[in-house]
Amino acid sequence: MKIKGKRILVTGGAGFIGSHLVxxxxxxxxxxxxxxxxxxxxxxxxxxxNNPGIEIIESDIRDKDLLKKITKNIDVVYNLAxxxxxxxxxxxxxxxxxxxxxxLNLCMASLENNVKLFVYISSSEVYGxxxxxPMSENHPLEPITVYGASKLAGExxxxxxxxxYGLDSMVVRPFNTYGPREHFEGAYGEVIPKFVLRVLNxxxxxxxxxxxxxxxxxYVSDAVRxxxxxxxxxxxxxxxxxxxxxxxxxxxxxAEIIIEGLGKKSPKPLYEKKRPGDxxxxxxDITRAERLFDFNxxxxxxxxxxxxxxxxxxxxxxxxxxxxxxxxxxx
Numbered sequence: 001m002k003i004k005g006k007r008i009l010v011t012g013g014a015g016f017i018g019s020h021l022v023x024x025x026x027x028x029x030x031x032x033x034x035x036x037x038x039x040x041x042x043x044x045x046x047x048x049x050n051n052p053g054i055e056i057i058e059s060d061i062r063d064k065d066l067l068k069k070i071t072k073n074i075d076v077v078y079n080l081a082x083x084x085x086x087x088x089x090x091x092x093x094x095x096x097x098x099x100x101x102x103x104l105n106l107c108m109a110s111l112e113n114n115v116k117l118f119v120y121i122s123s124s125e126v127y128g129x130x131x132x133x134p135m136s137e138n139h140p141l142e143p144i145t146v147y148g149a150s151k152l153a154g155e156x157x158x159x160x161x162x163x164x165y166g167l168d169s170m171v172v173r174p175f176n177t178y179g180p181r182e183h184f185e186g187a188y189g190e191v192i193p194k195f196v197l198r199v200l201n202x203x204x205x206x207x208x209x210x211x212x213x214x215x216x217x218x219y220v221s222d223a224v225r226x227x228x229x230x231x232x233x234x235x236x237x238x239x240x241x242x243x244x245x246x247x248x249x250x251x252x253x254x255a256e257i258i259i260e261g262l263g264k265k266s267p268k269p270l271y272e273k274k275r276p277g278d279x280x281x282x283x284x285d286i287t288r289a290e291r292l293f294d295f296n297x298x299x300x301x302x303x304x305x306x307x308x309x310x311x312x313x314x315x316x317x318x319x320x321x322x323x324x325x326x327x328x329x330x331x
Contacts, residue, residue, distance in 0.1 A: 012080035014040030061102035175244035179220030244284035
């Protein structure tokens, strides 16, 4: 099904990936954004405030009555509403409520209102640490954190609604997406923005553990393009697919790339205790995405870091003030 001229609901649409997805879909579709703005930001959607084709609703995916109301006349649902990994360490209950129960609520509402397609945006955290690489969609699912477990529960609800009730649905598993609008503050702060902010303030990036852990960093434009391509692929109904760069980068190497990209010779990274539940290796096999819908990532890690740094510098941030929002042990 081509995603053009459709009425689309994007939950978590003011978040990092969600807002970029709204940008990409807004040119040819009517979009309803649902976000409670706990982690999503209104400024991520300012470009759409005067767009009559974009409706922004401030509410929560746990509100079943609201979901039944707003899914009426919706063709496609992209579910990105989420509580993040680090929140799950301190508050596992809200992670379960949003990521798992919230997804079940949305499945029920979507079925009741005859939504044509349900796209669940999951996470590479459902795999846990790699047992073999590259990690295909058939890799064992052994999440380490409640976050990963809750995202996996959401996957199982979505796919069971397809098998039992005939709700056309699919699961997309992005790997470590980064780029403009990514969080740097508080519990939501991610590694690349945090490294950039600290190095710009002439402070060492802080690495938890020994830095040999790897991630498959994927630039946000590639991730969003992959999500849309998957959703337009009829063979993806009832299936799961990885969306990633298909390369692994150690956190040590990441720090070196950022320091070099910012033109800094120092400071060298500071090493702290390992974060609870930190996976040691993620490296995606993207063969299925290549085969089913000809997905090929375009942005490598050095280029993507350069894009992010350029964007960050264009925002005219007061970096010393931003640094005050950084929480080192944000779990």
